[in-house]
Amino acid sequence: MVNILPWQRSNNLNIRKERTPFSSLQGEINRVFDDFFNNGFPDMPNFPSALAKEHMLAPAVDIIEDDKGFKIEAELPGLTQDDVDVTITDSYLTIKGHKEDTKETKSENFVHRERYSGAYQRTIALPETVNADKANASFDKGLLRIEIPKKTEAVKQAKKLEIK
DSSP states (O other): OOOOOGGGSOSSSOOOOOOOHHHHHHHHHHHHHHHHHHHOOTTSOOTTTHHHHHHOSOOEEEEEEOSSEEEEEEEOTTOOGGGEEEEEETTEEEEEEEEEEEEEEEOSSOEEEEEEEEEEEEEEEOOTTBOGGGOEEEEETTEEEEEEEBOTTTOOOOOOOOOO
């Protein structure tokens, strides 16, 4: 919040720090706005990005490299296989997800309807050693698993050196 009382701003001038009725009023107004935007109403999500936090920002991703390739796991709770799109283009893996949901409560005197729509895209750079043509993906109970093998020339056996 921008302070509307110029004598309380900190600039190396002579600053008055006394409490006036106006500064007390501004403090109370700031507190009310802070409480509203941080806590919201009991039945409503917090402002401004609680819906994004609650529904979709970006998936949690684990990337594991071993001798044979890469294993990538992305947690996508609440999504189905049809909600997810996985592509590999120019050494970039892109995971896209989109979910829409409508909740409706009807009563004799009112209708309460909420619509949620969330989308995200996560792009991960892959090294040149991956063999994107042999990549595969599976989806089970909100967990996306992607396996991308390394090119055969990238998978080399260790050579033991003789110590002299």
